[in-house]
Amino acid sequence: MADQTSATDTANKFIQEADQPSSKLVRFGADEPLELDAGPALAPWQIAYETYGTLNQDKTNAVLVCHALTGDQYVASTNPLTGKPGWWSRMVGPGRPVDTDRYFVICTNVLGGCLGTTGPATTNTETKEPYGLKMPVVTIRDMVRAQARLVDRFGIDTLFAVVGGSMGGMQVLQWAASYPERVFAAIPIASGARHSSQNIAFHEVGRQAIMADPNWSGGDYIAKGIRPTKGLSVARMAAHITYMSDESLQQKFGRNLQDRDGLTFGFDADFQIESYLRHQGMTFVDRFDANSYLYVTRAMDYFDLAAEFGTLPKAFKDSKTRFCIMSFTSDWLFPTSESRAVVKALNASAANVSFVEIDSDRGHDAFLLDVPEMFSTIRGFITGAANARGIPAPGSGT
Amino acid sequence: MADQTSATDTANKFIQEADQPSSKLVRFGADEPLELDAGPALAPWQIAYETYGTLNQDKTNAVLVCHALTGDQYVASTNPLTGKPGWWSRMVGPGRPVDTDRYFVICTNVLGGCLGTTGPATTNTETKEPYGLKMPVVTIRDMVRAQARLVDRFGIDTLFAVVGGSMGGMQVLQWAASYPERVFAAIPIASGARHSSQNIAFHEVGRQAIMADPNWSGGDYIAKGIRPTKGLSVARMAAHITYMSDESLQQKFGRNLQDRDGLTFGFDADFQIESYLRHQGMTFVDRFDANSYLYVTRAMDYFDLAAEFGTLPKAFKDSKTRFCIMSFTSDWLFPTSESRAVVKALNASAANVSFVEIDSDRGHDAFLLDVPEMFSTIRGFITGAANARGIPAPGSGT
Numbered sequence: 001m002a003d004q005t006s007a008t009d010t011a012n013k014f015i016q017e018a019d020q021p022s023s024k025l026v027r028f029g030a031d032e033p034l035e036l037d038a039g040p041a042l043a044p045w046q047i048a049y050e051t052y053g054t055l056n057q058d059k060t061n062a063v064l065v066c067h068a069l070t071g072d073q074y075v076a077s078t079n080p081l082t083g084k085p086g087w088w089s090r091m092v093g094p095g096r097p098v099d100t101d102r103y104f105v106i107c108t109n110v111l112g113g114c115l116g117t118t119g120p121a122t123t124n125t126e127t128k129e130p131y132g133l134k135m136p137v138v139t140i141r142d143m144v145r146a147q148a149r150l151v152d153r154f155g156i157d158t159l160f161a162v163v164g165g166s167m168g169g170m171q172v173l174q175w176a177a178s179y180p181e182r183v184f185a186a187i188p189i190a191s192g193a194r195h196s197s198q199n200i201a202f203h204e205v206g207r208q209a210i211m212a213d214p215n216w217s218g219g220d221y222i223a224k225g226i227r228p229t230k231g232l233s234v235a236r237m238a239a240h241i242t243y244m245s246d247e248s249l250q251q252k253f254g255r256n257l258q259d260r261d262g263l264t265f266g267f268d269a270d271f272q273i274e275s276y277l278r279h280q281g282m283t284f285v286d287r288f289d290a291n292s293y294l295y296v297t298r299a300m301d302y303f304d305l306a307a308e309f310g311t312l313p314k315a316f317k318d319s320k321t322r323f324c325i326m327s328f329t330s331d332w333l334f335p336t337s338e339s340r341a342v343v344k345a346l347n348a349s350a351a352n353v354s355f356v357e358i359d360s361d362r363g364h365d366a367f368l369l370d371v372p373e374m375f376s377t378i379r380g381f382i383t384g385a386a387n388a389r390g391i392p393a394p395g396s397g398t
Numbered sequence: 399m400a401d402q403t404s405a406t407d408t409a410n411k412f413i414q415e416a417d418q419p420s421s422k423l424v425r426f427g428a429d430e431p432l433e434l435d436a437g438p439a440l441a442p443w444q445i446a447y448e449t450y451g452t453l454n455q456d457k458t459n460a461v462l463v464c465h466a467l468t469g470d471q472y473v474a475s476t477n478p479l480t481g482k483p484g485w486w487s488r489m490v491g492p493g494r495p496v497d498t499d500r501y502f503v504i505c506t507n508v509l510g511g512c513l514g515t516t517g518p519a520t521t522n523t524e525t526k527e528p529y530g531l532k533m534p535v536v537t538i539r540d541m542v543r544a545q546a547r548l549v550d551r552f553g554i555d556t557l558f559a560v561v562g563g564s565m566g567g568m569q570v571l572q573w574a575a576s577y578p579e580r581v582f583a584a585i586p587i588a589s590g591a592r593h594s595s596q597n598i599a600f601h602e603v604g605r606q607a608i609m610a611d612p613n614w615s616g617g618d619y620i621a622k623g624i625r626p627t628k629g630l631s632v633a634r635m636a637a638h639i640t641y642m643s644d645e646s647l648q649q650k651f652g653r654n655l656q657d658r659d660g661l662t663f664g665f666d667a668d669f670q671i672e673s674y675l676r677h678q679g680m681t682f683v684d685r686f687d688a689n690s691y692l693y694v695t696r697a698m699d700y701f702d703l704a705a706e707f708g709t710l711p712k713a714f715k716d717s718k719t720r721f722c723i724m725s726f727t728s729d730w731l732f733p734t735s736e737s738r739a740v741v742k743a744l745n746a747s748a749a750n751v752s753f754v755e756i757d758s759d760r761g762h763d764a765f766l767l768d769v770p771e772m773f774s775t776i777r778g779f780i781t782g783a784a785n786a787r788g789i790p791a792p793g794s795g796t
Contacts, residue, residue: 197648197651202639269602
């Protein structure tokens with residue numbers, strides 16, 4: 001019973017954050033539909049976001065930070081569901097590489113997410129029930145369309161920079177391709193211009209794990225006050241392995257046992273890596289919605305800029321945007337080859353691009369961790385771009 | 399109802415193959431217990447196996463082939479559950495590298511398996527119910543102990559060769575370490591002397607997927623006439639990705655769609671890789687028992703020869719066995735570094751070892767596929783060893 005109550009509480013918390021988020025929010029009415037790749041436009045709809053720093057008078061200093069699969073708008077402030085500090089506080093803040101003393105930072109919850117932007121947990125105003133699978137499937141381009149509408153509301157013509165890692169990097173590339181004139185600088189990290197076959201395969205395992213959970217109930221679990229926590233937990237465990245390198249798992253956990261007395265000859269978590277993964281799965285379900293997981297993974301799977309534009313170079317034709325592209329040596333989910341394909345396409349388009357492959361043993365998750373070379377690269381690139389854009393340095397008195 | 403009936407039929411088939419397999423069988427009585435690492439000995443117990451070729455008078459030409467995680471004893475003959483040809487027919491047979499005109503080949507179902515050797519699906523003679531989780535957890539060493547008891551029954555002192563890939567390779571290394579005087583030649587392929595942290599992590603995901611399926615029923619599903627097919631299917635899907643390389647998935651499936659009309663904007667299998675994985679999951683449950691999957695993955699996780707012997711070189715101290723070790727360039731589940739660690743230990747023990755890293759883009763599964771360099775390497779090594787052992791060549795008239 002305790003479990004059931006707590007599951008219901010969490011479900012209620014989700015419904016609340018989905019409809020009435022703790023963060024800032026813009027609602028678009030029935031007369032302001034959002035165009036979607038799937039066909040029918042979405043209306044009404046809403047976008048939740050956080051901002052940091054101050055927009056200057058010319059509105060030239062806005063940086064859009066795009067979050068990854070299970071990220072959120074709380075890039076540099078406390079997440080209301082977890083109580084944890086912002087997921088990229090090392091990158092964004094006063095004096096940080098994305099310096100909120102100089103730039104005005106916007107971070108939105110993605111379309112399809114579960115923290116205030118319209119997604120499957122949002123109440124459908126027609127039925128008064130959560131959308132569930134009645135929410136149209138969304139794409140990375142749709143996410144970016146929604147962000148552009150928010151940027152319009154701010155009256156910002158051109159974003160100084162768009163920055164993000166993993167799925168955030170996909171949004172960066174989509175911004176640069178869809179709205180080249182609105183992006184001065186683009187920083188896609190640990191990302192690529194498409195989801196590979198292996199990437200899709202791992203996402204499909206996660207979706208099947210969720211949909212195999214009887215509590216999933218065809219996507220209608222929220223209305224029933226239950227949640228497919230077991231399935232979502234397995235999905236997260238599988239995904240989490242792909243975020244780390246073989247080397248970092250071996251260094252961090254190796255074959256270390258939980259219990260000094262040795263193997264238990266059972267199916268409890270004997271190895272530290274097992275209890276770590278179980279913990280990752282169990283805590284994840286308290287901060288993420290299972291249907292959102294289906295939608296956002298699907299958006300990543302569908303992402304393929306070359307298919308959208310015919311060829312990848314065409315996606316960046318005549319682009320004036322300055323690109324800074326980064327990959328990590330031990331990232332096997334978005335290996336350097338995926339970044340290189342983007343660099344090659346940009347070179348073919350004679351675009352302004354710098355590319356750095358950073359030596360790190362931390363795997364895909366490196367972009368979220370304390371990797372000094374990443375910070376110094378971004379600081380250098382973004383400062384140079386800001387100077388070119390004429391954004392005053394903090395304390396310069398201008 | 400049709401699904402339920404077919405699930406019951408399959409369950410009945412499993413119970414039948416587990417207790418009364420289609421293959422050869424040796425039963426060990428209550429007075430012939432099998433020692434286990436977990437502590438209490440197992441009795442009665444049974445081992446199912448197939449043989450190919452003829453044992454010579456001196457009993458010097460026996461080759462033990464050890465199967466991988468979901469393999470079976472039908473290395474070169476039809477599997478009675480699937481109707482498919484032997485899983486290593488390319489390797490074992492008349493004129494094949496493991497030439498059944500020259501060698502007597504034995505292949506057993508592993509302890510903990512589900513095709514006739516004692517495992518969780520076997521009827522516990524005390525309770526008249528399938529063991530389920532009452533089966534003691536077994537180790538690779540236990541599997542090898544069981545095989546050694548069968549080899550004893552044949553009156554074979556020394557196996558001419560022990561051969562296997564992946565978990566089969568673990569058994570090969572365990573044979574060489576536990577019974578050095580009983581192994582003339584050892585051929586571990588795409589394997590290692592331990593399961594890595596990442597390997598354990600993927601297995602744990604599979605086990606959690608099975609145990610999250612309500613039909614699993616704490617392991618007592620067979621007695622209830624149900625099966626955790628959804629959980630087992632997810633486990634197989636996750637594992638299957640690890641058997642292939644990123645490159646081979648990209649080549650074979652890429653981002654190819656099922657439907658020429660394009661994306662469906664839904665959660666059906668849009669991409670060929672998705673329907674391929676779903677198919678892998680669905681067909682797997684018809685030939686494998688979920689509890690066996692728990693037991694056999696656990697045995698692999700527990701495998702760590704260095705821990706057993708103190709150091710890896712000590713595992714092969716004074717070994718007279720000839721080793722031929724093979725890895726594949728694109729195998730990320732058992733990367734070449736794992737094989738090299740074994741080679742290094744064997745060198746430190748001044749053992750007789752040859753090592754080949756084979757260039758292949760097929761990932762871990764390469765050992766089961768048509769990889770000519772693997773066949774020619776094994777043919778060359780095994781022929782040389784057979785000549786040294788004095789095993790007459792076929793047609794030599796001796």
